[in-house]
Amino acid sequence: MPDPTTPDLGLLPHFCLAGYLLFLLGIGIWGVRKSRSGEEDYYLAGRGQGWLVSSLTIMATFFSSAAMLGAPGAVYKEGVVFALFALNVPLSGAAIYVLGNRIRKLGHNHGHVTPADLICKHYGSSVALRCLVALIGFLYAVPYVVIQIQAGGIISERLFAGEHAFEIGACLLSLVTMLYIMIGGMRSVAWTDALQGALLMTGMLLSGLAAVAALGGPSAFFEKVNDLPHTSLSVPGTTGSFTPEKMFTLCIFGALGSMIQPAQWMRFYAAKSANALRRSAVIFALGLTACFLFGVMLVGLGGQVLYPLAKPNTDGVFEYRLQQDTNTVAATEADLAKRLDNGAKPLPHPDVGTDSRDFDQIMVVVLKRHLPELLGPVGLLLGTLIIIAIMAAAMSTADSNLHAMSAVLTRDIYGGVLRPGASEKSRLWVGRGVIAAATVLSLGMVFVSRSSESFDPIGMIMPMSILAIAFSSQLLPVTIDVLFLKRGSRQGAIAGIIAGMLVVLMFSPIPAILTGSDSAVVGLFARLKQLADIGFCGVVVNVTVFALVSLKNKTN
Amino acid sequence: MAADSKTPTKRWQWLGLVLILLFALAMFMGPGPGLRLVNPEPSADSEALRFLGLPVIYAWGLFWYGIQATAVVTASLTLWKTDDE
Structure with missing residues (x-):
């Protein structure tokens, strides 16, 4: 639905978006021309990525539309406390080198493509372990892809007037993304990610500048921010959800869980050298945190002044x-x-939205309304570019997760379990089929959610996306054991992962469906959720079971 | 000769430990329980909510971001460089 209170952007967004999508397709075609045949080239770009492409593709994969819409939305809702969530980014940066370089070395030495390749090689090949690691990758990727496609539709709806703007935006995003992954593989994904990562960082910083400028410069900005209600300027924030203990565990496990998901793991394999990952780690830790703290987080704070809660x-x-x-x-x-x-x-303020889920709209409202007011036609152009940067954030996460999902399902399930003797060529075609099927399925879920009142897959997927990082964190104990400790057993790894995943599942809507929403179990886990991150709770149980079973195996 | 070759390794080990502790401290103090040290009481006046003109929680976050950045850059220029092929 077009917003009548914001200026009409005319045909500018159409031209900018068309140019941007054509450019992405061009990069996809360039990727095909540069590519060589074979699975290693399709999934890992021949393991030859330099530091610039590595750093930008890792960043673009890390930040989804949640970074551009969700983070400022959370600061707008909760206040300054959520800005501190940016301090998880340096930890992710450090993990790029500390974990990533060891993963890269092992991958280069043994020809690994997916996380399961490395983990199963270490513990001795096991179908159960391979399936579990693949399942974690799948559970991480699916919600992310669906949410990015939905974000593409929402942005399109905000940018363009027209009855079917949402559907056209979601279809265009899916189709272009699917095409360049299918034809160019990792090389196309990484190069489009590099462009999208640069656009994303610029957009994050520009949006912060826009918010500060809209309030009359840095001094006036912070003067007005300091007059906000006490809850906006203190911990645990407006809704009381972000206690320091919860923020602490969320920052640690959010950071590490995001870094060992399959798409990032494959980027570590694809890096050319330790130097590429070392530089990526520094750029990521310093640059991206700055984009958060001095960029999008200021939009949320400025939003509280411009559109008070x-x-x-x-x-x-x-x-x-x-x-x-x-x-x-x-x-x-x-x-x-x-x-x-x-x-x-x-x-939120009525000009931002009328529903309690509309806080995420603050970024688009600030950009569309205040940039043109401040800078005239230049502001209009900048606002449009930043909104396209939000779409870039959505596409870069969708492409990386679709590509990784294809690798995981093809290598680990099709080639590893269903048809172990399948040729490389047939695996590649199955991989392309997985990308097409996953895209169509995700797009279908977005449309069904939008049109049906009784069946809402997105409603189920939104909580699942929060659980996705928690599921991914369950690979952390095994990863640390494989890379550093080397003391665990295969049975311990399997038992630990299963136990951790079961704990994470207890935080999902499943226990409420099985036992009723007022049962003691549901109440217990709801209280635990208030105290600590879900991933942390799962990892505590995971590590305990992993250590005990491994110890038992050793004594036997 | 053996002592000479051990000394830099030992030094790196110490530096590694210091950097890990510094980074862990920044995680604990910045977004973690250390926040309670600067969190303004509900009854606090508006002066207690700011530091150098910034919201005190935001300024606290920027300070610990500086510490995290220092740890990562130092590791990158020392420990991680020696690990390069």
């Missing part, structure tokens, strides 16, 4: 708008926690 009432006390069931109610800062405990949800 709470306004002073006649007594000068800040009052929030909350959604309680179907009603909109007001609550003072002192009553806020009690109201939220009773199931109320905070609402």
Whole structure:
């Protein structure tokens, strides 16, 4: 639905987006011309990626549309506390070298392509272990691809007027992404990611500058930010969700879980040298954190000033708008926690959205409304470019995950379990088929969710995407054992992963479906979720089981 | 000769340990429980919410980002460089 309160961008977005998509396809075709035949080239670009492409593709894969929409949205909702989530990025940066370089070395020496190749080689080939590692990769990739396609539709809807803007945007994003992965493989994905990563970093910083400029420069910006309600400037934030303990575990396991997911793992294999990963680590840790802290996070803070969540009432006390069931109610800062405990949800400013899920719109609203006001036609162009950068963020995550999913299902399941003797050529064609099928399936889920009121796969997938990183974190104990400790056993690895995944599953909607939403088990895990990251809870159990079973195997 | 070849390795090990501890401290203090040291009380006046004109929580985050960045750059120029092929 076009927003009537924001300026009309005319045909500018059409030209910019068309040019951008054509350029991506051009890179895809260039990737084909540069490629050599074979699985290693299709999945790992011949293991020859230099530091610039490595760093940009790792960054672009790390940041999905969540970085450009979700992060400023979370700061807009919760306040300054969520800006500190950016401090997980340097840890991810360090992991690129500390974990990535060892993975790269082993991959180069033994010809590994997927995470399961390396893990199963270390513990001795096992179908169960291979399937488990592949399942974790699959559980990570699917929600991410679906959400990126949906984000493409939403951005298109915001950019273009027209009844079917969402559908056209989602289809275009999926089709172009699918085409360049299928024809060019890793080389096309990495080069388009490099372009998208550069665009993404520029967009993140420019959006922060836009927010600061909209409030009259840095001094005026922080002066106005300092007048925000107490909950916006302190821990645990507006809804009380981000306690320091939770932030701590979330930063550690969010960072590491994202770095050992299959798409990143394959980028470590694809790096040419240790030097490429060393430089990537530094660029990632310093550059990307800066883009967060001085870029998108400032959009969220500036958003709280431009579109306040709470306004002073006649007594000068800040009052929030909350959604309680179907009603909109007001609550003072002192009553806020009690109201939220009773199931109320905070609402954004009416100009940003009318639903409690509309906080993520703050970035697009600030860009579309304030950049043209500040800079005229140049602002219009910059605003459009940044919105296209958000689409780039969505595409770069979708392409990496589709490509990695193809490798995992083809190498680990089709070639590793179903048809171990399959030729490389047939595996490559199956891989391309997986990409096409996964794209069509994801697109279908997006459309079904949009058109059906009774069946909403996205509604199930959104919580799953939060669980995705937690699932991915369950590979952490095994990875550390394979790369550093080398003391675990195959049975220990399998038992640990299964135990960790079961714990993570307990945080999903499944226990509520099986035992009822007011059962003691559901209540216990809901309380645990308030205290610590889900991935952390799973890893604690995973490590314990892994160590005990390995120890038992050793004594036997 | 053996002592000479051991000395730099030992030095790197110490440096590695120091950097790991420094980074872990930054993770604990920056986004972690260390935040409670600077978190303003609900009754605090507006001055307690800011530091050098910035929201105190944001300034705290920037400081620990500086520490994390220092640790990563130092490791990159020393420990990780020796590991290059």
